[in-house]
Amino acid sequence: MTQGAKDPQRVNYRAVPDESGHFGPYGGKFVPETLMPALEELEEAYLQARSDPDFLAELAYLQRTYVGRPTPITYARRLSEHLGGAQIYLKREDLAHTGAHKINNALGQALLMKRKMGKTRIVAETGAGQHGVATATAAALLGIECVVYMGTVDMARQEPNVFRMRLLGTEVRGVDSGSRTLKDAINEAIRDWVTNVRTTHYLLGSALGPHPYPAMVRDFQSVIGQEALQQMLDSQDGPGRLPDVIVACVGGGSNAIGIFHPFLEYEQVRLIGVEAGGLGIESGQHAARFADPKLGRLGVLQGTKSYVLQDEDGQIALTHSISAGLDYASVGPEHAWLRDLGRSEYTYCTDEQAMAGFKALCELEGIIPALESAHAIGHVLKLAPQMDKDQIILVNLSGRGDKDLGTVMKELK
Amino acid sequence: MSGVERIRTVFEKTRREGRAAFMPYHAMGYPNREQTLAIVKALAESGADLFEIGIPHSDPLADGPTIQTATYTALTQGTTVADCLAMVRELRAAGVTQPFCAMTYFNPLFAYGVERFVEDGVQAGIDGLIVPDLPPEEAEEVEAACRRAGLATIYLLAPTSTEARIRLVAQHATGFIYLVSVTGITGERAELPPDLADFVRRVRQHTDLPLAVGFGISNGQQAAAVARLADGVIVGSALVKAAGSPDGVDAVRRLATELAAGAAHPA
Numbered sequence: 001m002t003q004g005a006k007d008p009q010r011v012n013y014r015a016v017p018d019e020s021g022h023f024g025p026y027g028g029k030f031v032p033e034t035l036m037p038a039l040e041e042l043e044e045a046y047l048q049a050r051s052d053p054d055f056l057a058e059l060a061y062l063q064r065t066y067v068g069r070p071t072p073i074t075y076a077r078r079l080s081e082h083l084g085g086a087q088i089y090l091k092r093e094d095l096a097h098t099g100a101h102k103i104n105n106a107l108g109q110a111l112l113m114k115r116k117m118g119k120t121r122i123v124a125e126t127g128a129g130q131h132g133v134a135t136a137t138a139a140a141l142l143g144i145e146c147v148v149y150m151g152t153v154d155m156a157r158q159e160p161n162v163f164r165m166r167l168l169g170t171e172v173r174g175v176d177s178g179s180r181t182l183k184d185a186i187n188e189a190i191r192d193w194v195t196n197v198r199t200t201h202y203l204l205g206s207a208l209g210p211h212p213y214p215a216m217v218r219d220f221q222s223v224i225g226q227e228a229l230q231q232m233l234d235s236q237d238g239p240g241r242l243p244d245v246i247v248a249c250v251g252g253g254s255n256a257i258g259i260f261h262p263f264l265e266y267e268q269v270r271l272i273g274v275e276a277g278g279l280g281i282e283s284g285q286h287a288a289r290f291a292d293p294k295l296g297r298l299g300v301l302q303g304t305k306s307y308v309l310q311d312e313d314g315q316i317a318l319t320h321s322i323s324a325g326l327d328y329a330s331v332g333p334e335h336a337w338l339r340d341l342g343r344s345e346y347t348y349c350t351d352e353q354a355m356a357g358f359k360a361l362c363e364l365e366g367i368i369p370a371l372e373s374a375h376a377i378g379h380v381l382k383l384a385p386q387m388d389k390d391q392i393i394l395v396n397l398s399g400r401g402d403k404d405l406g407t408v409m410k411e412l413k
Numbered sequence: 414m415s416g417v418e419r420i421r422t423v424f425e426k427t428r429r430e431g432r433a434a435f436m437p438y439h440a441m442g443y444p445n446r447e448q449t450l451a452i453v454k455a456l457a458e459s460g461a462d463l464f465e466i467g468i469p470h471s472d473p474l475a476d477g478p479t480i481q482t483a484t485y486t487a488l489t490q491g492t493t494v495a496d497c498l499a500m501v502r503e504l505r506a507a508g509v510t511q512p513f514c515a516m517t518y519f520n521p522l523f524a525y526g527v528e529r530f531v532e533d534g535v536q537a538g539i540d541g542l543i544v545p546d547l548p549p550e551e552a553e554e555v556e557a558a559c560r561r562a563g564l565a566t567i568y569l570l571a572p573t574s575t576e577a578r579i580r581l582v583a584q585h586a587t588g589f590i591y592l593v594s595v596t597g598i599t600g601e602r603a604e605l606p607p608d609l610a611d612f613v614r615r616v617r618q619h620t621d622l623p624l625a626v627g628f629g630i631s632n633g634q635q636a637a638a639v640a641r642l643a644d645g646v647i648v649g650s651a652l653v654k655a656a657g658s659p660d661g662v663d664a665v666r667r668l669a670t671e672l673a674a675g676a677a678h679p680a
Binding site for chain 1: 470471472474475477478481485488493494518519520521522523524525545546547548550551568569570571572573574575578582593595596597598
């Protein structure tokens, strides 16, 4: 096959989700009745916006002039030389305004709400704080009232981001139930939404939850892959050809689906998602939904059917990761579908391997990655040496690590 | 008699008697197994017409803090789906005859196995199923299994429900329809919403099924006000809170008597 050509024989990846919001057996809408009309309204607004040139032009303008898109790709020369295998490129979402890919989706949804839905208030949840900061930013920019729910465990490990959200005029509400992390923050955000649904939009932060969120968030994040595709084919800034492998970390999976999606038809490009292996799969303390056959099974959590870490009785398992942003018991439904098709593969890095990735990128490239992204780099440390020097890996560097310095300081003591 | 028929019989009786059915909820396994059995029996003796049997889930996103804390307590004591069915069997053996509707979230049901749950549930003495995060659009398998076993599939409607959704739910529901009185989660509220009568009327236009109202009802006066509008009065959080008090069983008995009297005298 010639470089850059699409294989027309294969699955139509654009045909999902179907009209009922399913990706094969995954996805759907599993929410209380109170929210069903809100989801229908959101879907209608989104479908309209997707083909509205004015909306798309305004979003593109803000991405260019406010977010700083396109974000560049960077050739990681020293890391590549150090590992002695494949050539490594980084898609620099850490250089987007607010320091992570989360702003792409936050701005998209906030603009959708402002222009198409007539609501006045946003609720959101956040784990690592990146989505919270992005949402608070979009709310400030567009003049929208905003409340962000955050587990108190996460508030402690992401203190600077809590402060940042408050500076931006957002109210941060601590959640003290359950594991006090992302899952519980999502429950509280949904409860707020159920209560205030007539005035409030729930700005969900990843490619999960009930339909249309997985599709909508994917589409807002696909800008990453669209840019990366062009940049890789460009022979000045990029290698002038498609990568052999794309690696991205997977919590809910929005940065991964964002970079994967425009590459799906290019079947020669391997797509690898890296989950949080925490203290190791055997320990049970991790967030690797696909890697643990004992705890990771098909189930329904927070509106969508996908792989879910759970006990035999269907109770959701507590998760662990050094990275608050990956510490979630379920995964976006499209990832589960792509995995079944064999189009994408999933592996994991432990906390320790992610820390190795973190240090390598700091010391060899002068880039402090988010601990989420460090999981992707952690996998590259294993993968690149097994590959040939003329092969190419593209890593989605989903965010920068300033927010994680507290955690890292403790870890390195 | 099937579960659907047993539920129908209850509403035929209460309609004949010119009152609403009193429908208490209890979180199974709370505050512990032994007390659960005593509380459900006390409710049965205090005028309960039909029960909602809460099977705990770790992430009950339609529930407020009272029920969330209760179900969390039940889970930390190791309450499983199978335990809940075993408690239902014991209650039947102890002479509790009112219909039981299992109320749980989809994942525990799915993990247990929909078909298996329905079979074991019927054997234990379950008559209907309420799954707040399972709208009719996703419920094909559950409905098919329930139809085969004669279990009622009870759906919720909310004040935000559109006419189209009311029609959809009315087509799929059996037993009764659960009207959520407010846009919100379960929990006591000082006042009933002023648009409740309109909401009930809107749903009534589309179905002859009994309509039961829940969420936010906590005293006899509110129960009487709801009884004027609907066929059933569902009370959860207030009773669960009473169950957790130091004299739990007696407190439940007192409140249930007040609520049943309210439901019996529409105001």
